[in-house]
Amino acid sequence: xxxxxxxxxxxxxxxxxxxxxxxxxxxxxxxxxxxxxxxxxxxxxxxxxxxxxxxxxxxxxxxxxxxxxxxxxxxxxxxxxxxxxxxxxxxxxxxxxxxxxxxxxxxxxxxxxxxx
Numbered sequence: 690x691x692x693x694x695x696x697x698x699x700x701x702x703x704x705x706x707x708x709x710x711x712x713x714x715x716x717x718x719x720x721x722x723x724x725x726x727x728x729x730x731x732x733x734x735x736x737x738x739x740x741x742x743x744x745x746x747x748x749x750x751x752x753x754x755x756x757x758x759x760x761x762x763x764x765x766x767x768x769x770x771x772x773x774x775x776x777x778x779x780x781x782x783x784x785x786x787x788x789x790x791x792x793x794x795x796x797x798x799x800x801x802x803x804x805x
Contacts, residue, residue, distance in 0.1 A: 716756055716764065716784045716793060717801065720744070720777050724752035727761045741779035748778075756784060756793065765792035773798030 724747040725732055733743040748754070754774045756764040766774070767789065773782070781801040786794045 712787070713785055713796065714788060716758065716786075718756045718758040718764070718782065720774065720780060720782050720798075721755050721757045721763070722747035722752040722778075723755050723763070723765070724750065726755065726763045727757045739779075744778045745775075748775075754778070756782070766795055767792035768795045771795040771798050773800075776800075 721727065721729070722744045725743060729740045729743040732747075733740055736743070736746070738746070753769055754766050756766060758764060766784070768786070777798060777800050781803075783799045783801055784793055784795050785797040785799075787796075788794075
């Protein structure tokens with residue numbers, strides 16, 4: 690009896706239910722910040738700085754990184770510590786991840802090569 694119970698317990702603990710992994714999605718756009726969003730024109734021009742410098746100033750002021758898509762929609766990014774966010778600030782990027790609670794949970798951030 691103990692052997693049967695032990696076997697059942699072992700089977701039950703090792704046979705975890707199958708959980709479907711969420712499908713990875715891809716978003717493209719330009720990395721920006723939540724303070725300026727799609728346009729850095731006013732703030733950057735007033736302080737005589739580039740768009741990239743403006744993003745870093747906004748991040749220092751506790752803004753968050755966001756993605757601005759082709760329709761100029763500002764999409765929040767949940768994973769602010771993702772590698773590539775500071776590196777590609779102000780550039781066109783491709784973000785691979787999942788949509789969760791109204792924001793992108795990024796698994797990978799890549800620059801989109803500039804075309805000539």
